[in-house]
Amino acid sequence: MEAKPIRVNVEELTSFCQRAFKKYGFNEKDANTVTDVLLAADLYGIDTHGSQRLEMYRQQIKKGFIHVENQPSVAFETPVSAVVDGNRSMGHVVGKYAMEIAIEKAKKSGIGMVSVRNSNHYGIASFYSKMACEEGLIGVSMTNSFPAVVPTFGRRPMMGTNPIAVSIPAEPVDFNFDVATSVVAFGKVEVRNKKGIELPVGWGVNQDGKDALDAQNLIDCIFDRTGGLNTLGGATQLFGSHKGFGFSLIVEYLTGVLSSGITSNHSEEGGVSGICHYFMAIDPKLFGDPESIKTHWSKYLEEVRTSEKAYQQDRIYIHGEKEEEQHQDRIKNGVPILPKTIDEMKNLAKQLDIDFGINLPK
Amino acid sequence: MEAKPIRVNVEELTSFCQRAFKKYGFNEKDANTVTDVLLAADLYGIDTHGSQRLEMYRQQIKKGFIHVENQPSVAFETPVSAVVDGNRSMGHVVGKYAMEIAIEKAKKSGIGMVSVRNSNHYGIASFYSKMACEEGLIGVSMTNSFPAVVPTFGRRPMMGTNPIAVSIPAEPVDFNFDVATSVVAFGKVEVRNKKGIELPVGWGVNQDGKDALDAQNLIDCIFDRTGGLNTLGGATQLFGSHKGFGFSLIVEYLTGVLSSGITSNHSEEGGVSGICHYFMAIDPKLFGDPESIKTHWSKYLEEVRTSEKAYQQDRIYIHGEKEEEQHQDRIKNGVPILPKTIDEMKNLAKQLDIDFGINLPK
Numbered sequence: 001m002e003a004k005p006i007r008v009n010v011e012e013l014t015s016f017c018q019r020a021f022k023k024y025g026f027n028e029k030d031a032n033t034v035t036d037v038l039l040a041a042d043l044y045g046i047d048t049h050g051s052q053r054l055e056m057y058r059q060q061i062k063k064g065f066i067h068v069e070n071q072p073s074v075a076f077e078t079p080v081s082a083v084v085d086g087n088r089s090m091g092h093v094v095g096k097y098a099m100e101i102a103i104e105k106a107k108k109s110g111i112g113m114v115s116v117r118n119s120n121h122y123g124i125a126s127f128y129s130k131m132a133c134e135e136g137l138i139g140v141s142m143t144n145s146f147p148a149v150v151p152t153f154g155r156r157p158m159m160g161t162n163p164i165a166v167s168i169p170a171e172p173v174d175f176n177f178d179v180a181t182s183v184v185a186f187g188k189v190e191v192r193n194k195k196g197i198e199l200p201v202g203w204g205v206n207q208d209g210k211d212a213l214d215a216q217n218l219i220d221c222i223f224d225r226t227g228g229l230n231t232l233g234g235a236t237q238l239f240g241s242h243k244g245f246g247f248s249l250i251v252e253y254l255t256g257v258l259s260s261g262i263t264s265n266h267s268e269e270g271g272v273s274g275i276c277h278y279f280m281a282i283d284p285k286l287f288g289d290p291e292s293i294k295t296h297w298s299k300y301l302e303e304v305r306t307s308e309k310a311y312q313q314d315r316i317y318i319h320g321e322k323e324e325e326q327h328q329d330r331i332k333n334g335v336p337i338l339p340k341t342i343d344e345m346k347n348l349a350k351q352l353d354i355d356f357g358i359n360l361p362k
Numbered sequence: 363m364e365a366k367p368i369r370v371n372v373e374e375l376t377s378f379c380q381r382a383f384k385k386y387g388f389n390e391k392d393a394n395t396v397t398d399v400l401l402a403a404d405l406y407g408i409d410t411h412g413s414q415r416l417e418m419y420r421q422q423i424k425k426g427f428i429h430v431e432n433q434p435s436v437a438f439e440t441p442v443s444a445v446v447d448g449n450r451s452m453g454h455v456v457g458k459y460a461m462e463i464a465i466e467k468a469k470k471s472g473i474g475m476v477s478v479r480n481s482n483h484y485g486i487a488s489f490y491s492k493m494a495c496e497e498g499l500i501g502v503s504m505t506n507s508f509p510a511v512v513p514t515f516g517r518r519p520m521m522g523t524n525p526i527a528v529s530i531p532a533e534p535v536d537f538n539f540d541v542a543t544s545v546v547a548f549g550k551v552e553v554r555n556k557k558g559i560e561l562p563v564g565w566g567v568n569q570d571g572k573d574a575l576d577a578q579n580l581i582d583c584i585f586d587r588t589g590g591l592n593t594l595g596g597a598t599q600l601f602g603s604h605k606g607f608g609f610s611l612i613v614e615y616l617t618g619v620l621s622s623g624i625t626s627n628h629s630e631e632g633g634v635s636g637i638c639h640y641f642m643a644i645d646p647k648l649f650g651d652p653e654s655i656k657t658h659w660s661k662y663l664e665e666v667r668t669s670e671k672a673y674q675q676d677r678i679y680i681h682g683e684k685e686e687e688q689h690q691d692r693i694k695n696g697v698p699i700l701p702k703t704i705d706e707m708k709n710l711a712k713q714l715d716i717d718f719g720i721n722l723p724k
Contacts, residue, residue: 080442080472081648110442111473115649151666153675158666166612175615177608183601200600209673232595232602235672238562239545239601240594246539246681247609249666250528253537253659258649263662265669286443287477287620297615300625304513304520304611307627310597311571313515319608 006342007334012358014039016345017051023352024061025068030093037092037123040130042335045326048187049124052341054348057090057121065273066090066120072097075117079109083259086119091143091275095122099131099141099279106137106281115254116277117261121145125165126178132281133167133174136290140280141165144255144264146273149182149248150228152241155209157228160264160275161186162251167320169284171298176320181248182229186222189215189229202234211235254278368704369696374720376401378707379413385714386423387430392455399454399485402492404697407688410549411486414703416710419452419483427635428452428482434459437479441471445621448481453505453637457484461493461503461641468499468643477616478639479623483507487527488540494643495529495536498652502642503527506617506626508635511544511610512590514603517571519590522626522637523548524613529682531646533660538682543610544591548584551577551591564596573597616640 014035021031034057042050060066070089074082082101086094098114105112122128125141132139145160165178180186183203192199193215204212207226212218221227232244255276256263262274284290301318309316330336337345342360349356376397383393396419404412422428432451436444444463448456460476467474484490487503494501507522527540542548545565554561555577566574569588574580583589594606617638618625624636646652663680671678692698699707704722711718 076650078472078648083649110440111475113473113644113648150672151669151678153672154666154669154678155672156670158669166608168612168615175611177612179602179605179608181605183595202601205672209671209675232605233545234601239564239596240541240606242679242681243541243543243594244602246528246541249537249663249681250530250539252662253530257655257659257662258646260650260654260658263665265662265665282475284620286440286475287445288438288622292622293619296622297619300614300619300627301611303625303627304516307513307516307520308518309571310512310515310517310567313571316513316516317604319604319611 003339005336005338006360008337008342008358008360009334010039010043010331013042013051013335016349016357017054019354019357020054020348020352023354024058026090030068030090033096034090034092037095037127040127041124043327043330044124044323045330046124046323048185048190050335051345052337053123055344060120060273064271072116072119074101080105080111081113082115084114084116086116088118088120088272091120091122091277094119095128095141095277095279096131098277099128099139099281102279102281103132103135103137106132106283107135110283110286112281114279115259116279117256117259117274118272119275119277120273121275122277124178125163126167126176128279129165129167129178130174130176133169133176135281136169136284138282138284139165139167140278142251142255142278144252144267144276146267147225147264148186148222148228149231150205152231152235152237152245155205155207155227157222157225158265159231159248159252160267161229162248162264164247164251168297169294170301171294173318173320173324175297175301175318176323178319179232181232181244181251183232183234183244184229186229189218193219202230202239204229205235251278365701367698367700368722370699370704370720370722371696372401372405372693375404375413375697378711378719379416381716381719382416382710382714385716386420388452392430392452395458396452396454399457399489402489403486405689405692406486406685407692408486408685410547410552412697413707414699417706422482422635426633434478434481436463442467442473443475444477446476446478448478450480450482450634453482453484453639456481457490457503457639457641458493460639461490461501461643464641464643465494465497465499468494468645469497472645472648474643476641477621478641479618479621479636480634481637481639482635483637484639486540487525488529488538490641491527491529491540492536492538495531495538497643498531498646500644500646501527501529502640504613504617504640506614506629506638508629509587509626510548510584510590511593512567514593514597514599514607517567517569517589519584519587520627521593521610521614522629523591524610524626526609526613530659531656532663533656535680535682535686537659537663537680538685540681541594543594543606543613545594545596545606546591548591551580555581564592564601566591567597613640
């Protein structure tokens with residue numbers, strides 16, 4: 001039987017994470033930034049990218065990927081663009097810094113594009129695209145990652161899961177698209193592994209270059225770089241594998257190449273994660289009246305939402321709606337966390353000698 | 363037995379198309395532009411978008427969608443952006459005009475974004491992204507279309523096939539990505555219909571909101587707007603249908619919404635096709651030395667190309683390679699055209715009272 005998650009109060013979870021990150025060596029501002037990004041994931045229901053990653057980031061600091069005292073800096077810029085060097089600091093700190101630059105440029109010049117090198121894992125891509133959206137701008141955020149995804153007809157992982165996030169102001173809920181360009185996110189394979197369920201044909205390729213059906217084997221292949229996830233569209237052109245493959249390559253270009261950083265296949269070489277990002281903010285007023293544009297977009301999304309449903313389906317979800325509903329629920333009722341993760345957090349508090357400070361239901 | 367295509371000389375085919383379009387009422391410059399776009403498709407092997415569409419465009423002129431004497435104009439602009447009104451003129455003429463504006467702005471300001479309303483079918487998306495690429499720029503081209511694609515969990519077509527093309531300078535062949543955001547292009551369903559082969563589960567949804575397996579039925583559903591193609595990722599979230607759905611919506615925003623035009627679900631209302639496009643050109647020098655960036659990108663693509671292959675596969679194709687090989691073959695050996703299409707062309711020549719002028723092998 002699966003253990004039931006415990007609902008944890010958002011403020012208590014937030015301040016626990018802040019204490020932990022300060023103890024990791026981050027200054028107060030950076031500890032708060034990292035916590036903000038993780039908690040956003042927890043609140044949107046993207047549990048694989050939330051506070052349960054505390055331990056992962058500690059490991060990456062130990063390995064020397066993340067330098068807690070470093071700060072990102074601008075390496076190159078124009079009125080509409082910049083290259084940011086993450087200087088191996090925390091991905092979330094780098095991401096927020098770079099998107100703030102993109103937003104500032106968009107406010108002055110209508111558009112800001114920022115390509116980032118030498119960073120680290122930055123959490124959920126849409127945290128940053130939403131930053132732009134909250135200012136009435138179109139926000140775009142992408143990242144490469146460690147190599148986990150194989151080219152169409154290949155078997156060595158040459159790309160990361162390379163998510164693309166796009167946020168566009170809309171009523172009643174902002175459009176908020178955030179997807180890996182792999183057929184599924186790595187976390188979905190982990191979930192099937194824990195549950196002991198076989199993988200569907202098309203998710204991944206094993207060390208023999210054949211369909212990977214065993215989840216643990218696929219995970220091993222990814223870490224050995226002998227196999228990997230397929231791109232969106234699966235393994236063959238029958239369902240458009242070359243389409244996901246192309247999107248994935250475009251992410252590599254905008255992140256690793258334009259920044260003069262590295263592509264995913266060279267990530268984690270020489271003790272450096274070297275992960276690269278790309279951010280863009282566009283002011284819709286470059287094309288007319290932002291309010292009319294927003295009204296038109298909202299009307300179209302409503303037409304799509306209310307259009308006829310497929311057999312046995314009762315709802316069409318526009319991107320961002322599910323997350324917004326989760327957000328409202330979790331703000332009110334707390335973030336669901338598995339007892340095992342709670343124990344790990346308690347243990348972490350002891351090791352770090354900080355107050356746990358989360359009141360659990362009796 | 364399927365009829366064997368006949369190889370037609372490129373110059374002869376070109377001048378036949380130019381004569382036909384002039385007879386349709388286009389001035390010489392526009393007739394040449396339309397021919398250039400159609401021939402590019404013929405040369406890249408994208409036969410569904412080439413000279414065999416001559417008749418389709420004639421029908422669209424008759425229906426009043428295309429006004430042969432109209433010209434596009436700029437409705438709104440800034441140093442980095444423009445909205446172009448197609449004024450119901452030919453899509454290819456509008457597309458070339460709008461991409462030229464994007465390129466000009468990219469040369470001055472580093473980036474040019476042009477959203478276009480009130481246009482028509484513009485041929486292959488990558489014709490325009492390649493225009494930018496040939497100037498050393500990153501080129502992007504998108505279009506909405508008549509409604510043919512259903513939302514995830516929906517059954518009424520609310521989006522077009524909404525292709526996205528991205529061209530990026532590379533050696534030895536430019537990266538040239540051009541894909542429909544539907545799981546397959548409409549033409550693939552037509553091919554299966556002609557061959558009498560069942561459709562795979564996941565390509566489309568029929569009038570009952572269930573998997574469409576009969577190709578003719580799916581085609582009928584699309585024209586009745588009672589069913590349609592699925593988005594990239596298929597019908598369910600198991601393979602990421604919501605991902606293709608999101609990309610498709612983003613195309614609708616950039617084309618139909620930003621231009622104050624119409625979204626695909628309103629195309630062909632009131633005797634107007636109203637198709638909308640989006641073009642973008644970016645100068646890579648916004649991010650550093652364009653030559654270093656191109657070298658880095660080409661090196662990465664070569665690493666991907668030469669990486670280990672999947673079982674029974676001997677080649678990884680980077681986007682644009684297949685098209686380039688077709689191009690070289692067809693320039694040399696002619697464009698393969700089916701005898702039936704040749705007959706239609708001869709017939710068209712008679713009807714238009716123009717010289718056919720294509721020398722066929724005895």
